Amino acid sequence: MRRVLIAVCCVLAAPLAFGQGTPNTIELTPTVGYWFGDTISQGAVNNINFDMTIDDAASYGLRVAYRFNPMWAVEGYLAKERADLVTGRGEFFGGQNRLGRMDMTTAEVNAEVSFGHSRFVPFLAGGVGAMRLDPSLTVEGGNTSLTADTKFVGDFGAGFKLFFSPKLALRFDWRGHSVNINTQSGDCDWWSDCHNDRNWLTFSELALGLTFVF
Numbered sequence: 409m410r411r412v413l414i415a416v417c418c419v420l421a422a423p424l425a426f427g428q429g430t431p432n433t434i435e436l437t438p439t440v441g442y443w444f445g446d447t448i449s450q451g452a453v454n455n456i457n458f459d460m461t462i463d464d465a466a467s468y469g470l471r472v473a474y475r476f477n478p479m480w481a482v483e484g485y486l487a488k489e490r491a492d493l494v495t496g497r498g499e500f501f502g503g504q505n506r507l508g509r510m511d512m513t514t515a516e517v518n519a520e521v522s523f524g525h526s527r528f529v530p531f532l533a534g535g536v537g538a539m540r541l542d543p544s545l546t547v548e549g550g551n552t553s554l555t556a557d558t559k560f561v562g563d564f565g566a567g568f569k570l571f572f573s574p575k576l577a578l579r580f581d582w583r584g585h586s587v588n589i590n591t592q593s594g595d596c597d598w599w600s601d602c603h604n605d606r607n608w609l610t611f612s613e614l615a616l617g618l619t620f621v622f
Contacts, residue, residue, distance in 0.1 A: 430478070430574075431478065432475070433474075433622060434472065435472070435619050435621050436471075436620045437579050437617040437620070438617055439468065439470065439616065440466070440615065441467045441487070441581070441613050441614055442467065442613070443465055443466075443467050443489050443491070443612070444613075445463045445464050445611065446611055447459050447460070447461045447497045447609075453554065459497050461494050461496060462491050469488065470485070470486050471617065471619075472484045480520070480522075481522070483518045485517075487514045488511075488514075490509055490510070490512075491510050492508075493508045493510050493545060507546060508546050510542070510543045511540075511541075512539060513542075514585065516535050516536065516537030516561065517535050518533045518534060518563065519534065520533040528568060530567070530568045531569070532565075533581075534562075534565070536563075537561050538559065538560060539559050539587050540556065540557075540558045541557055541559060559589055559590070560587070561588075562585075562586050563583050563584060564584055565581060566581075574621065577618070578616070583613040584613075585611045587610075589608065
């Protein structure tokens with residue numbers, strides 16, 4: 409009877425052994441995802457006198473994390489995306505015109521805190537980094553040259569890992585990425601409209617990946 413009880417306890421504890429939380433391990437996660445775009449307000453880009461939206465688009469990336477204790481890890485993230493540039497602010501019934509494209513490269517350093525040690529492990533993550541914005545725009549039948557620029561980005565989000573074995577897991581992420589495009593008008597006084605919506609672009613990201621633990 410004693411042996412039976414020990415065997416039952418081992419079976420019940422097995423899923424816990426499949427969880428994350430091993431210190432001094434590296435987690436490598438290739439990802440595919442989808443970014444939901446945002447609008448660059450009129451006047452934020454020189455010679456563009458209308459609202460211009462960075463459209464929704466697919467992305468791909470790589471996360472590399474070092475877990476230094478069972479709950480905490482530090483993570484580097486690199487992602488690339490190519491999105492259409494369209495007129496307006498996402499009109500409900502369409503009617504948007506394609507203006508060109510925007511290539512975006514995002515590099516971030518994040519802190520991640522995980523909860524639990526089972527097969528299903530939820531987590532929170534956030535950090536800072538830089539985003540390279542490289543636009544190519546065509547308006548009114550002619551090519552308009554726009555300069556690529558690198559801007560500060562902050563991100564925060566949540567997700568979970570579903571472990572199939574101690575070395576392999578499915579990972580899901582939701583992240584919000586806020587990019588400071590720093591285009592506030594220089595002649596804004598305390599009584600004036602400062603056009604604060606020109607200063608930040610916010611992208612929501614959904615991503616799936618496979619995590620390999622080393």
